[in-house]
Amino acid sequence: METIRLEHTFPAIFANRDELNSEVxxxxxxxxxxxxxxxEAASGTGKSxxxxxxxxxxxxxxxxxxxxxxxxxxxxxxxxxxxxQRHLSLMFQxxxxxxxLTALENVQIKNRLTGFKRKKxxxxxxxxxxxxxxxxxxxxxxxxxQQQRVAMMxxxxxxxxxxxxxxxxxxxxxxxxxIMADIMVEEAKRQGSxxxxxxxxxxxxxxxxxxLKL
Amino acid sequence: MIWKLLRQHISPLQFLGFFLANxxxxxxxxxxxxxxxDVRPVFSQEDGVIRNDYLIVSKRIGAMxxxxxxxxxxxxxxxxSQPFTRSLGAFTASQYRVxxxxxxxxxxDFGTQxxxxxxxDAFVDxxxxxxxxxxxDTMVPIILPRSYLAIYNFGFAxxxxxxxxxxxxxxxxxMTVVLRGAGKEHRLRxxxxxxxxxxxxxxxxxxxxxWSNHEFAPDADASPTRLIVEVANPTDDRIANYVKQHGxxxxxxxxxxxxxxxxxxxxxxxxxxxxLLISFLxxxxxxxxxxxxxxxxxxxxxxxxxxxxSPARVSxxxxxxxxxxxxxxxxxxxxxLSVLRTYYLETLWAMFPTMKEASMTGVILVGxxxxxxxxxxxxxxxxxxxxxx
Numbered sequence: 383m384e385t386i387r388l389e390h391t392f393p394a395i396f397a398n399r400d401e402l403n404s405e406v407x408x409x410x411x412x413x414x415x416x417x418x419x420x421x422e423a424a425s426g427t428g429k430s431x432x433x434x435x436x437x438x439x440x441x442x443x444x445x446x447x448x449x450x451x452x453x454x455x456x457x458x459x460x461x462x463x464x465x466x467q468r469h470l471s472l473m474f475q476x477x478x479x480x481x482x483l484t485a486l487e488n489v490q491i492k493n494r495l496t497g498f499k500r501k502k503x504x505x506x507x508x509x510x511x512x513x514x515x516x517x518x519x520x521x522x523x524x525x526x527x528q529q530q531r532v533a534m535m536x537x538x539x540x541x542x543x544x545x546x547x548x549x550x551x552x553x554x555x556x557x558x559x560x561i562m563a564d565i566m567v568e569e570a571k572r573q574g575s576x577x578x579x580x581x582x583x584x585x586x587x588x589x590x591x592x593x594l595k596l
Numbered sequence: 597m598i599w600k601l602l603r604q605h606i607s608p609l610q611f612l613g614f615f616l617a618n619x620x621x622x623x624x625x626x627x628x629x630x631x632x633x634d635v636r637p638v639f640s641q642e643d644g645v646i647r648n649d650y651l652i653v654s655k656r657i658g659a660m661x662x663x664x665x666x667x668x669x670x671x672x673x674x675x676x677s678q679p680f681t682r683s684l685g686a687f688t689a690s691q692y693r694v695x696x697x698x699x700x701x702x703x704x705d706f707g708t709q710x711x712x713x714x715x716x717d718a719f720v721d722x723x724x725x726x727x728x729x730x731x732x733d734t735m736v737p738i739i740l741p742r743s744y745l746a747i748y749n750f751g752f753a754x755x756x757x758x759x760x761x762x763x764x765x766x767x768x769x770x771m772t773v774v775l776r777g778a779g780k781e782h783r784l785r786x787x788x789x790x791x792x793x794x795x796x797x798x799x800x801x802x803x804x805x806x807w808s809n810h811e812f813a814p815d816a817d818a819s820p821t822r823l824i825v826e827v828a829n830p831t832d833d834r835i836a837n838y839v840k841q842h843g844x845x846x847x848x849x850x851x852x853x854x855x856x857x858x859x860x861x862x863x864x865x866x867x868x869x870x871x872l873l874i875s876f877l878x879x880x881x882x883x884x885x886x887x888x889x890x891x892x893x894x895x896x897x898x899x900x901x902x903x904x905x906s907p908a909r910v911s912x913x914x915x916x917x918x919x920x921x922x923x924x925x926x927x928x929x930x931x932x933l934s935v936l937r938t939y940y941l942e943t944l945w946a947m948f949p950t951m952k953e954a955s956m957t958g959v960i961l962v963g964x965x966x967x968x969x970x971x972x973x974x975x976x977x978x979x980x981x982x983x984x985x
Contacts, residue, residue: 466904
């Protein structure tokens with residue numbers, strides 16, 4: 383997948399707002415493969431909505447969104463399954479990890495599906511992100527910052543053309559943000575894919591190609 | 597790993613409830629079916645010798661023994677001309693003395709006086725190659741009433757510590773038949789080629805009776821005492837009326853057996869219905885349990901779908917669970933059934949030694965169809981439920 387295009391798109395609940403003052407909503411925006419995007423937003427401007435529309439689990443928007451020119455409203459369930467295994471990855475703001483599973487199992491549950499990474503590589507990430515002692519801990523017992531790192535690893539365990547990271551570092555210190563950014567960009571570069579990061583203030587230290595105000 | 601996630605919130609108690617209810621339902625359905633199949637032949641035994649749609653007509657014997665027990669030519673002609681009659685044959689009895697002895701390896705140890713009767717060959721539904729007699733033959737085929745065997749097995753053999761014998765063995769025993777009359781005596785071998793429930797008489801081919809009556813009782817009157825009638829429709833009211841008007845008797849066995857079969861059918865049907873109802877309710881218990889499970893694990897299932905698992909893959913653990921339980925229920929029900937069956941079969945065999953055991957193929961088929969139907973619906977419902985998350 384090369385492009386994600388938003389044509390005059392906006393959340394349905396914004397229909398009555400005249401002034402959106404946004405560089406994304408009600409605009410024509412194209413996200414291209416291989417580039418880095420930052421979507422800056424104040425709270426309540428529809429940041430997570432944007433991710434959920436692109437990721438296909440909400441469709442309460444107006445306007446048209448396309449993947450390579452194909453209207454995503456026409457994608458079937460199996461299209462979306464394929465999309466989420468091979469082309470699109472999302473690191474959820476609310477993480478959506480499984481509290482019953484350990485940190486490693488939470489990553490492996492995705493990796494088993496895609497068979498994309500070796501266990502060795504995953505353990506290496508744990509090492510780099512400073513949570514190697516938590517590999518076999520239940521997710522429910524870990525701090526939100528630690529969980530964010532696990533969620534990111536999970537998001538990287540698949541081939542993707544676009545990686546959406548919804549407030550990935552909200553609970554991380556600068557050092558860990560840096561490490562996470564490096565791992566993410568390295569993986570994206572290796573795959574030649576685009577990264578779209580959203581943020582409500584604190585944002586990942588990256589060389590963004592485009593910064594959009596939501 | 598998915599299973600580790602999705603088995604959360606499974607309530608063993610609910611599933612045990614479903615399991616027991618389904619097992620009970622399945623067992624009742626299968627039991628009723630199998631019992632019906634096992635018992636039915638006892639009531640509506642295909643005779644194998646005399647077809648079931650033949651009626652046997654005799655004259656009612658008056659209290660004082662008045663009136664001729666034989667049918668005159670005009671009476672036969674009248675019955676033959678009735679609209680319900682398709683064809684008619686007369687029983688011809690032997691008019692001379694017959695004695696018969698049965699022995700193993702030439703030692704005669706069982707002898708009796710007896711008589712023979714014959715009906716036209718067209719009414720005898722047995723292998724016609726065996727059912728022939730020509731003058732000069734040394735062997736005569738015989739059909740015995742099945743009750744004779746029962747009398748021997750349960751009355752005689754029991755009290756004399758003799759072995760019980762089966763129909764197959766009887767057919768292998770040699771009988772010596774001696775015919776006496778008109779100052780002559782003739783010996784020949786008899787072989788039992790079949791058994792019947794319908795006729796309380798010893799049946800031989802018509803050609804044998806004609807030859808032997810002519811030979812040993814040339815002057816005797818051979819008017820028949822019983823007639824065999826093929827009717828178009830045995831339930832025709834006109835038959836009963838005609839028989840009553842003329843003071844005849846017809847064998848009501850068949851009618852009684854028909855009623856018994858009917859009640860058996862109704863009873864089995866009701867029991868099977870109850871079993872199906874229980875199965876149906878247990879099916880709902882299972883569906884509710886699954887719904888509840890899906891609801892409780894709603895977020896987990898959703899998250900699995902969001903990280904790229906297909907609805908089919910996410911449904912699979914619950915589908916496997918239900919189909920596995922259904923299969924277990926089926927196998928257990930069939931096992932229990934075959935155990936239960938041995939109990940009543942023993943009793944039935946004691947009562948009806950000639951009863952042939954019905955196979956269990958039918959009941960396995962019924963169970964499998966039930967299992968497949970329920971499983972397919974389960975699989976489909978779970979899949980739909982997951983897809984609608």
